[in-house]
Amino acid sequence: MSVRAAYEQWASTYDTDRNRTRDLDQMVTERVLSRVRGTQILELGCGTGKNTALLARMGEHVHALDFSAAMMERARAKLSFPNITFTQADLTLPWPCADGAVDLIVGNLVLEHIADLPHIFAEAWRCLKPGGHLFICELHPTRQYMGKQATFRHNEIDTLIAAFVHHVSDFFKDAAHAGLTLIDLQEWWHEEDQDKPPRLVSFLWQKRTV
Numbered sequence: 780m781s782v783r784a785a786y787e788q789w790a791s792t793y794d795t796d797r798n799r800t801r802d803l804d805q806m807v808t809e810r811v812l813s814r815v816r817g818t819q820i821l822e823l824g825c826g827t828g829k830n831t832a833l834l835a836r837m838g839e840h841v842h843a844l845d846f847s848a849a850m851m852e853r854a855r856a857k858l859s860f861p862n863i864t865f866t867q868a869d870l871t872l873p874w875p876c877a878d879g880a881v882d883l884i885v886g887n888l889v890l891e892h893i894a895d896l897p898h899i900f901a902e903a904w905r906c907l908k909p910g911g912h913l914f915i916c917e918l919h920p921t922r923q924y925m926g927k928q929a930t931f932r933h934n935e936i937d938t939l940i941a942a943f944v945h946h947v948s949d950f951f952k953d954a955a956h957a958g959l960t961l962i963d964l965q966e967w968w969h970e971e972d973q974d975k976p977p978r979l980v981s982f983l984w985q986k987r988t989v
């Protein structure tokens with residue numbers, strides 16, 4: 780099953796399934812972005828809008844992208860903010876965003892489904908204003924080394940969604956190659972993760988001009 784088809788199915792239960800990774804990601808995003816300013820915000824893979832509400836409260840405008848119509852429909856139905864625009868778009872293609880148009884780009888739990896990290900960082904650099912930030916929070920690769928990946932149950936059938944392993948060094952190297960400066964890297968554990976490797980890794984980069 781394609782990644783898009785999987786999320787079309789998962790959409791109806793994504794918000795209500797028990798999912799510690801989703802819940803930890805929301806807490807991490809609130810915590811890290813409390814230190815960042817953004818007025819024009821681009822969200823990558825907004826899904827059902829778990830983090831879109833936070834972004835709508837932070838910024839003047841949020842442009843939320845996702846290639847799953849069903850996931851985005853959930854977000855549209857839940858969120859009544861007038862400053863969110865939803866666009867169905869595939870992040871592996873050029874993004875529907877003008878050069879230098881946004882000062883914050885946010886992506887959560889989406890890059891494990893995308894093989895080509897250099898494309899993501901090149902598009903982020905193109906869309907960011909000078910001084911703008913890119914925040915990414917992803918399943919930690921140590922979890923992937925243990926065989927973990929996004930999974931859901933639909934009609935009693937478990938579906939593993941196709942995923943690519945990106946090592947921490949891949950994020951570091953590919954973002955630097957695109958011209959982004961890493962200003963924060965953190966590893967995160969859910970409170971039920973005692974004695975386990977980190978569940979999430981978050982990065983904050985800046986498009987510095989000098």
Ligand SMILES: C[S@@+](CC[C@H](N)C(=O)[O-])C[C@H]1O[C@@H](n2cnc3c(N)ncnc32)[C@H](O)[C@@H]1O
Pocket residue numbers: 782783786801804823824825826827828829830844845846847850868869870871886887888889892893929
């Ligand atoms: C695990 S969900 C995360 C949703 C949301 N960011 C969150 O944290 O709850 C991953 C989302 O990425 C989207 N996605 C995956 N690959 C994509 C691609 N190539 N282009 C656009 N969206 C994509 C899926 O449709 C899904 O909504």
